[in-house]
Each structure stands twice: as structure tokens, then as C-alpha cells.
Amino acid sequence: xxxxxxxxxxxxxxxxGSAFIFRAYHALPPLTRKxxxxxxxxxxxxxxxxWKYVTDERGQDAPTxxxxxxxxxxxxxxxxxxxxxxANRPEPPEDLRPQFPLTREATRAFNIACIETEGFEADDxxxxxxxxxxxxxxxxxxxxxxxxxxxxxxxxxxxLDPIKGKTIGPEEVAxxxxxxxxxxxxVQALAGDSVDNVPGAPGIGIKTAAQLINEYGDLxxxxxxxxxxxxxxxxxxxxxxxxxxxxxxxxxxxxxxTPLDASLESLEIRAPDPQALLGFLADMEFRTLTAxxxxxxxxEPPAVVSAPPSEAPAAPELPAIDHAGYETVTDRAALDAxxxxxxxxxxxxxxxxxxxxxxxxxxxxxxxxxxxxGRACYVPVGHVQGSDDLFGQAALVxxxxxxxxxxxALKPVLEDPAILKIGQNLKYDWKILARQIPELGGxxxxxxxxxxLMSYALNAGSHNHGMDELAERYLGHRCxxxxxxxxxxxxxxxxxQVPIDxxxxxxxxxxxxxxxxxxxxxxxxxVEQVTTAYEVLERxxxxxxxxMELAGIRVETDTLKRMSNAFAQKLAxxxxxxHELAGxxxxxxxxxxxxxxxxxxxxxxxxxxxxxxxxxxxxxxxEDLAAEGHDLPARILDWRQVAKLKSTYTDALQTHVDPDxxxxxxxxxxxxxxxxxLASTDPNLQNIPxxxxxxxxxxxxxxxxxxxxxxxxxxxxxxxRILAHVADIPALKQAxxxxxxxxxxxxxxxxxxxxEGMDPMIRRRAKAINFGVIYGISGFGLSRNLRIPRAEAQQxxxxxxxxxxxxxxxxxxxxxxxxxxxxxxxxxGRRINTPGINQSGPAAGGARRAxxxxxxxxxxxxxxxxxxxxxxEAIRGLPARMLLQVHDELVFEVQESAVEDLIAAARKVMxxxxxxxxxxxxxxxxxxxxxxxxxxxx
DNA sequence: GACATCACG
DNA sequence: GACGTACGTGATGTCC
Numbered sequence: 001x002x003x004x005x006x007x008x009x010x011x012x013x014x015x016x017g018s019a020f021i022f023r024a025y026h027a028l029p030p031l032t033r034k035x036x037x038x039x040x041x042x043x044x045x046x047x048x049x050x051w052k053y054v055t056d057e058r059g060q061d062a063p064t065x066x067x068x069x070x071x072x073x074x075x076x077x078x079x080x081x082x083x084x085x086x087a088n089r090p091e092p093p094e095d096l097r098p099q100f101p102l103t104r105e106a107t108r109a110f111n112i113a114c115i116e117t118e119g120f121e122a123d124d125x126x127x128x129x130x131x132x133x134x135x136x137x138x139x140x141x142x143x144x145x146x147x148x149x150x151x152x153x154x155x156x157x158x159x160l161d162p163i164k165g166k167t168i169g170p171e172e173v174a175x176x177x178x179x180x181x182x183x184x185x186x187v188q189a190l191a192g193d194s195v196d197n198v199p200g201a202p203g204i205g206i207k208t209a210a211q212l213i214n215e216y217g218d219l220x221x222x223x224x225x226x227x228x229x230x231x232x233x234x235x236x237x238x239x240x241x242x243x244x245x246x247x248x249x250x251x252x253x254x255x256x257x258t259p260l261d262a263s264l265e266s267l268e269i270r271a272p273d274p275q276a277l278l279g280f281l282a283d284m285e286f287r288t289l290t291a292x293x294x295x296x297x298x299x300e301p302p303a304v305v306s307a308p309p310s311e312a313p314a315a316p317e318l319p320a321i322d323h324a325g326y327e328t329v330t331d332r333a334a335l336d337a338x339x340x341x342x343x344x345x346x347x348x349x350x351x352x353x354x355x356x357x358x359x360x361x362x363x364x365x366x367x368x369x370x371x372x373x374g375r376a377c378y379v380p381v382g383h384v385q386g387s388d389d390l391f392g393q394a395a396l397v398x399x400x401x402x403x404x405x406x407x408x409a410l411k412p413v414l415e416d417p418a419i420l421k422i423g424q425n426l427k428y429d430w431k432i433l434a435r436q437i438p439e440l441g442g443x444x445x446x447x448x449x450x451x452x453l454m455s456y457a458l459n460a461g462s463h464n465h466g467m468d469e470l471a472e473r474y475l476g477h478r479c480x481x482x483x484x485x486x487x488x489x490x491x492x493x494x495x496x497q498v499p500i501d502x503x504x505x506x507x508x509x510x511x512x513x514x515x516x517x518x519x520x521x522x523x524x525x526x527v528e529q530v531t532t533a534y535e536v537l538e539r540x541x542x543x544x545x546x547x548m549e550l551a552g553i554r555v556e557t558d559t560l561k562r563m564s565n566a567f568a569q570k571l572a573x574x575x576x577x578x579h580e581l582a583g584x585x586x587x588x589x590x591x592x593x594x595x596x597x598x599x600x601x602x603x604x605x606x607x608x609x610x611x612x613x614x615x616x617x618x619x620x621x622x623e624d625l626a627a628e629g630h631d632l633p634a635r636i637l638d639w640r641q642v643a644k645l646k647s648t649y650t651d652a653l654q655t656h657v658d659p660d661x662x663x664x665x666x667x668x669x670x671x672x673x674x675x676x677x678l679a680s681t682d683p684n685l686q687n688i689p690x691x692x693x694x695x696x697x698x699x700x701x702x703x704x705x706x707x708x709x710x711x712x713x714x715x716x717x718x719x720x721r722i723l724a725h726v727a728d729i730p731a732l733k734q735a736x737x738x739x740x741x742x743x744x745x746x747x748x749x750x751x752x753x754x755x756e757g758m759d760p761m762i763r764r765r766a767k768a769i770n771f772g773v774i775y776g777i778s779g780f781g782l783s784r785n786l787r788i789p790r791a792e793a794q795q796x797x798x799x800x801x802x803x804x805x806x807x808x809x810x811x812x813x814x815x816x817x818x819x820x821x822x823x824x825x826x827x828x829g830r831r832i833n834t835p836g837i838n839q840s841g842p843a844a845g846g847a848r849r850a851x852x853x854x855x856x857x858x859x860x861x862x863x864x865x866x867x868x869x870x871x872x873e874a875i876r877g878l879p880a881r882m883l884l885q886v887h888d889e890l891v892f893e894v895q896e897s898a899v900e901d902l903i904a905a906a907r908k909v910m911x912x913x914x915x916x917x918x919x920x921x922x923x924x925x926x927x928x929x930x931x932x933x934x935x936x937x938x
Numbered sequence: 939g940a941c942a943t944c945a946c947g
Numbered sequence: 948g949a950c951g952t953a954c955g956t957g958a959t960g961t962c963c
Contacts (some may be wrong), residue, residue: 048956179947191948205948590961591942618943644944648958673955677947684957687946719947775953785953842951853954857947861955887947887955 006065006264010135013063014126015112017070017143020049021103023163025096026839029462030822033285039095040284043102047281047289050110052304053143053162054185054272055296063141065267067113067129069122070104076121078251085251087197095837102284109280111272113262119933120258123148127254130157133264147176148196151184151254161348178210189249195840201241203233218860219249268298274299284308285643287476304476318516319374321477326508327377330399335409338369338377342413345371347420349515350445352429353507354496357380358682359431359549360658360665364403365496366503367410368511373519376508380500381406397500407437414445424467424514427451427670430546448542453516454521456671457534461833462856465671472511474520476926479513480506533829536917538670540869544882545678547872552663553685553883553893559701560650567646576637581632588639591617597632604630626928646688649698656683668885675854676830677887678859686886690938699935709899709930711880712937713906714889716925717742718860719774725920726827726855727810732805736922743767751797773807774856776849811852818851826858827918828866863924864888867913874909878902891934 024045031041050068078085092100107114117125126149130140134156142149145161145708153159159168173181175659177188178200188243190209192200204212216222223242229235238245274297281290282302290853294301319325328577342348349370354362363382370376381403384394409853413419414433423429433443455465463469471477485498485506495503525531543753580583582601586593595615597603604625609616619640625633664683672679680686688702689695702709720742724732737747744755747766753759772782779794786793801808818824818834825831830855836847864885870891871882880894880902890910894902910926931937 044954120959203948205950208948587961589959592961612941614942616942640944644959647960648945652958669956672957679956681957684946687944687957689945691946714947771956772953775955778952781953845950845952846954849953850955857955859946889947 004265005839006136006138008099008132010065010133010136010138010264011061011063012129012133012140012264012267012704013068014129014140014142015053015068015924016122016126016142016146017068017103017107017114018122019144019146020046020068020162021096024049025093025099026836029459029833030095039099039217040102040286042099044286044289046103047110047284047286048104049140049162050106050112051289051293054110054112058383063237065138066262066269067115067262067267068107069125069129070114070116070118071122072120074120075257076124078121081250082199084197084199087199089195090435094749105280108461109272109277111270111276113267115262117259117261124255125260126259127152127256128260129264129267131256132260136264137755138264140886147254148188148193149254151181151188152253153181153697177206179213179246183218184215185249185253186213188252189219189245192248196251197585198248199241199244200248201237201245205871208234219245225616230412231591231707250295251295256406274296278302288472291476293360317469319376321475321509321512322517323505323509325375326505326512327375328504329377329379330401332405334377335379335401335406338379339413341371341410342369342419343416346418347422348413349376349511349518350414351421351423351507351510351514351651352432352434353495353503353843355496359428359435359667360552360661362432363496364432364436365508366500367406368507370511370515373512373516376512378500378504378507378514379406380503383498383500384496391863394497399502404437406811407433408440408444411437411440411443412554417447419447421445421448421935422514422518423448423450424510425452427542427546427549430542431550434546434550444543446543447537449522450523450542451517452671453538453542453861454534455524457530457538457831458521458524458528459833460671460676460831461674462835467510467513467517472518475513475516477513480509482506503895509666528831528885530829530831531829536786536831536869537676537828541670541865544868544872545670545749548666548882548884549665551881551883551893552658552661552665553891554662554703554705555653555657555664556701556703557654557657560654560698561800563698564646564650567642569649570642571639571646574642578632578635578639581635589643591615594636598625602632604633631854641692643842645695645698649689649695650701653683653698653701658830666884673861674830674832676826676851676859676865678861678885680885684885688934696935697938700933702934704893704932708895709932710883710908710934710937711892711894711899711902711930712889712934713892713903713910713926713928713929714886715864715910716844716927718863718888718924719856720770721920721922721924722827722856722859722863723774723807723810724922727806729804729806733922740923743770746770746800749803769796772797772798773852776811776852778845814852814855815848824851824855826855826862827914828859828862830858830862832858860888863913864890864910866917867910870909870913871906874905875902878905889938899930903930 021042025042028041028045030039031044032038033040033347039426083599102294104114115125130142130152135142140157142152142159143162144159149159153168154170161168170181173184177184179187187206188208190201190204191206192198212222213219216225223238228233228237229238277820278294278299279302281293282304283672285304287304290304291301307612327339334658351368352364353366354364356362365382366378366380368376379398383400385397386394388394394507399637414421430445433445436443452465453471468479471479485502486493486495525534575588578588582597586597592614596616599615600604606621606625619637621635622637626637658665666680667682669679669681689698721736724736731749735742743763743766744758747762748755750766751762753762768782777797779790779797782797783790783793814824818837819916823831823833834847834851839847839853844924868885878894878898878901880898882890884891890907892902907928914920914924929937
């Protein structure tokens, strides 16, 4: 294509390549090329971003010219002006360095101009191109969100934040810097920049700088007239540091005269050469992207081979996932042949299809099996046709093997201790099969291994662990969406209504994918040193949780109904009162309408909040208003509390009582929380009210069966005890050994007051700090929690760290480890990835705090898991069942006569649960209670 | 489906 | 000086 010149009507995009790379690196988990282990995560992210950029629809706004600009070397002319410039930039991570040249290659593969010049920063090159293009009468868009480039905005130049998709024009720049783009460098010169090590004026930030520049017009005028400044400290700073400020300005000012190796014309947009682009992507072994690009370009995708290192024996090429080797089993001979295959292989990947996600209600529709990649079968047993009859039953499709015959044939295999059952979220299938053929005692599958739990042991913190996501991520395969079979929304059908020929490929694929995931993950466990965590903390949870869920807990619907009625009356009364106070009727449940009434109509203080610009009406805000004596917010708080209790608890809980068992059967997610905690859903039984008297009464509806009692045992202060152990804090450890009130001890040490006769207020503050520390405390957070001034909160924290210096050391070490390794570990070896830890900016704080919290919360989760896994054996012979787990509490149902025996046995297991893996140097203490219902037992 | 809110440890 | 600010969850109702 011949260059056609650059001028009016032309539109140049300048892409900040380095920003793309770092963004890609930190956004993605470490990824290596399969064949040789070359790190390619950042290249993958970079290519995905470029591809998204290239394929974005822009219509009229489409660029005519484009270039990606990179930094070439660390030393530039700025180091001659100021040697310390960018001196405190950390070295790029080890696994990122080899990826820099690959990103240049990627850019060329996309056929976009790739620009870098020795000795010049990307920002200056961008500036020079932008100035030239602007002077030639064209438009320029800088694709970056770097604030250092904002000085270039205006006169046909704007910016585009590639992540948020937001255009940055003069207004946005003014919003950020408080001055127009032409004065941005003046503000930056004054404020300096800690990241780039630009000194600026000490004690002056962007706000103050903008105020000064707006007052005096520009930096030179300001420095000349510095003597007129009223604030003495500020005046002296500017006078003393005038030279440093001028140097800073030279550092932040981008150079439009930077020499350029390429002409504007040469940046004209060119279509990529499919061969070159696909060749590069295949070489990088990016399966998904290669396929996507090939499809879009209408080209044949090249084979993506991850050849193993040449010295290793070649692994057999796996057949493609193409559904060709799938079989539908409809006769006894075929089923027996599959059972023989399973026996010979010694393992089987299994998946069940059912009519419902609720395992208590679900009926079995079919079973799929796989023993080797490329080959799987589906055994339909419950597909129906036609509509339901009067009893809600439809006719079975002809030709399916009888359900009971299939189950009776499979039971010996599924329970055979020599045959490994491989599944994805096996707890689901385990529960389904346990409920079948009750006359034969159900099917209790064993031994088990679970690809979802393997992924969790390896990758907790990096991503979720559902099959579709794992298949796409690790096998480069997109599964058939369930929506294609059952639809969605109102027209959704049950799986048993799906025709067998449509169901078979879907179901068989699930078994095959599971098998392939197993082959992928299993060898990684020892390499990543998570085998023990998987074997000890994950895998054994499956039957334990399945039995708890199947047991359920008895809930009295009548009690809930009575409460619902009482709440309804109370709500109606409160609503009348609220409308009266507001002077109009409105939806009390709408924060939007409430905000308008409180803050617009009544004019109460409490400005706008949040990114949506809406008023916050959260309990925090309303409590402050109520404390000032306003009645309306106080009534709203009352209404909210009752409404929550009614809707989430007394109403919703009734719908979860199983009609067959009269009990509520929650479902625990083993991989739902990043730290190793369980999560409870449908319904969530881990957040039943307890903190208020009115809420706690809901627990009265959770009752023991006839002749039984509920027993609750909970760990006392387990997270603080773990902190005392891992951070090795002598004062804390001693206090726990002596069994004294830990918060009172903390207060006594911090404020120098005796524990005896302590002011409850002081103790409350110490308690808040003790908890705050576990969460990665900040002065701001503590001040808000305690409603005290920030300075005071900060003072407490400083005193705390002074008194317990080991805590600071532990936190620093945890964060340093996370930064180096990309993960943290609990005492018991559980690994939690910390992908955001090396980010910069506001997100970094959150990642840092999460990294500090994870080993503590995670170790507590490990301990109770260890107790739960040992519990069935420890209480065998007692007429008792474990029903619920609430993070640090276990709830049992036991015959009246055995209450004390159960408490003794369970307490022994819980208090000794860390051992023998870890010998804690603080005692674990378990408190116990019992009663007719959960309120009494807790 | 996003957001705000609030229940728990 | 400024940034944004306690950790981990799930369910509900409103509003677009």
C-alpha cells in the first residue's frame, strides 16, 4: 500500500506499549509455554489486548494511522539533568524480562508500526509524534491512562483509557490536576512524583499546587512572586526549593523535538498478514486466541503443537475434543463392556445429569463415563417425552436401560476401593448417587479425586474453578453451553426433557473434559508442592460435607410463619410512621428515593458518595443522622432491620424446608472462598442472625429432632491465637496460655492501665485493634470503626505496633513473600495466590491486606477442616450427626442421653486438630453449649 | 445484571 | 501531601 500522506482528516493512534505490557503482566496469572516453559503470560495478555484493540468497532472515529511505542533503555537525557530520576523504580520481575522482546514481535505480527528509540522514553516519542500530527492538521488519540501524558491533551489531541474505554479530554485532565492541560507540567513540577522520583516542592501536593498555579497564572510568575504567599511555611518552601522545582519541571515536560525514526505517513494502518500473525500466535502456543483470530480472518488455523523438550520422550498426541468417539449406551452388553474397560483402566471419570441443581430433589437422568481421552459414553436412564401427566410424570423415552439395573451394575465399580472415581465437583454426584437404590444402601462412591479441588489447591486466588472456565483456560476448549440444551429464563426445560441425541454429546463431553483436566492437574500437584494440602485438606472433605448436607437441620416452619406475621405488622406500622415523618409516601426499600428525601428534600448533611453519584443511605450514615436527633433515619434503621429479618430469613427460609425431610439442606462450596473457608448457599446457613436479640430469635426455629438436642462447639479467638503463633508474639502467647481476657490484656499493655476494673470503652478499642490487625489495619478504617478522629486512631495503631513489634515484622514478611512468590501459604501448606500484589496504585492496598489476612483466616479454616474430617471416626458409635459448620463453629444433633459424651469427643478432636502437622505454641480452646434449639445451644 | 445494603465469622 | 482504606462470604430488593 502506498503511503497517502498525513493531514486533515487523518487520525493517529499512539499506543503506550509499556503500559500494555505491565497491565497484561499483572492482570494474568503466570503462564508458561507448554513445550519449553518460556514465560509468556504477559505476551498472552498483550496479544489479547492488541486483538481487542484491533477488532473494536469505532465507526467514524476509526484511526487512519497507528503505532505502538515502547521504552528502549533506562537511561535518558533526564538522568543528566537529575541523576536520581526514576532511580527507585524496581527491576522488572524475573519472568517478565524475557517477554519484552516478544511483545515487539507480537506488535509486528499484528502489522502495527513498532517504535522505540535508544536513549528516549516512550513518553517523549509519543509527544513528538503527537505534536507533528497535530501541526499537520490531524487528530491524535493517545491510548494510555498515564497521567504524565496528560500535558499533551488539547488542540486535537485526546487520550483513551484502554481499560475503562474512557476518553480523556481537557475536562478530565482539569478534573485530575485542577488546571488545564497547558498548566499540567507546572502542577507536576510543584507536586513532584514519588514513583518517578521527581522531587517537586516538599509538602506540596497536587491540590495545593493547582491552587497556587490558578492564583498566580503560571509557575515562573509564582516563583518570582513567592514572597507574597501568606502561609509562612509554604512561602519558605517555594523560596528554598525554587531551583529544585525548575529542575522538576524540566523532568516532567515532554519533549516535542525528540528525533523520530519514522514518518507519520509510514504509520498508516495496514491489515495484518494472516500467515504471519497466526504463525506467531501458534508459536507462542496460544490455542484459544489462535482459533479466534483464524475464525475472524477467515483463515485456516495452524496446528498449535506444544512439543515437549527434545530430550524428553515425546508424549502421545491427544486426540482432539471432537465428540466423534462418544457412544450412547442403551443395551446391557454395551454397559458391561464399559464396566470391563473401567476395571481394566482402574479409574473412571464420571458425571451425572439430573433434573435439578438441588441434590435433595434431583432425579437421575443419565450418567456419563470416560476412561481415556477421545472416548466417552452417555448412559441415559431418565429422559422423558411429552408433557407431564396429572402426577407430574411424563413417559420415559423408549430404548433406555432401566435405572435400577444400571445402578446395580455400576455400584460394585463405583464402590470398589481399587477403582479411582474422577469428577469435577464430585460432591454433587456423590450426593445424587447416595440417594439412589436406597434398598441396597445407596451408592457411596470411593475412592474419589476431584479436578475442581485440584484447581483450588493449585490456583485459589487466581480464578474460579468451574468446569467451563477450567476447560477454556487449561485445555483451550469451549464446552457446549448448557443453555444450548435447556434454554434459559421462562422457556427453560428440565434436563430429562432434552432429547437423548442432544444430551449425549454434552454429557459425554463433561466426562471427557474431567478426565483431561485430571491428567493436566494431577502431575502439577507435587511440582507446585500442594499435594499434601490437596490430600489432607481438600479431597477428604467430599464425603464429610455430603453427609452433613444430606442430613440437613430441622427447621420449624410454623415458628417462622408466626415470626413473619409479627414482622409484617411491625413493618406496616413503621412504614406509616416513616411516611408521616417524610411528609409523603415512598418506597422505603429504595435507597434512591430515601436519599432524595433525606438529603434533597429535608436538606440533611451527608453529601454524595460512590461512583454512581448517588447518596449513600447505609447504616453508617443513618446512625450518624439518628445520633444527631433526627427521627426519620432512626425509624428507617428499625424498618431495615425488620425487613431484612423477614425477607432473608423468616420468609425465605420456609421455602428451603425440604418437603420430604422437613429439614433444611444447605450446600457448602469447598472452593467458593479464596482462603480455604467454606461458603454456604441455598440457603446460606452461615449468616443466620445472632448479634441482635430480635434476630437471634430466628435461631429458635432451628430445632433438634424428637428426643435429640443441638450441640454447638466453637473455637475461642482462633484467628488471634494463630496470629500469636505465626507472628511469634511473646505477650500474646503468654496471655493465651494464662487464659486471660485477650482484649483487656492488649488494652492494659497499650494504655498502661490495670486489667482489673478496666473501662469497657478502653477494652472495646483494644478489641477493635486486635481484629483490625488481622485485616491489615489502617488509621482510616479504625477511625471509622470506632468513630474516633483519624489522628487518634493512628496513634493507637502506632502504640500497638510499638508494643507488639513482631506483628509488623510478620506483616512485612508476608507481603514480601507474596511479592516474590505470587502466593502465600498457611501453616498447613495451603497455597493462596496473590495475583494483584505487585500492582501499583490504589488496588495494591487491597491486595496487600488480603495477603496479610489470607494465612491467618486460611489457617483457621484448615484447622476446622482437619477437625471435620476426623469427626465421623471420632463420634462413631455415638447417636450423633454433624450438621453445620459456621467457620469456627460446628453444630451437631445428638440423642439427649449422649450430649455430654458427644461434647467430650468433639471437643477433643477440635482442640487437637492442628496436630500432629503443627504443634501450636498457644492452646486451642473450644466452648460448647446445647439445647432444644440453636439459640439455646450457641 | 449492576448496585446498594446487610446478615454472619 | 495524596491516594483509598479492614479480611472473607451470600441473599435480597431496586432500578435500568
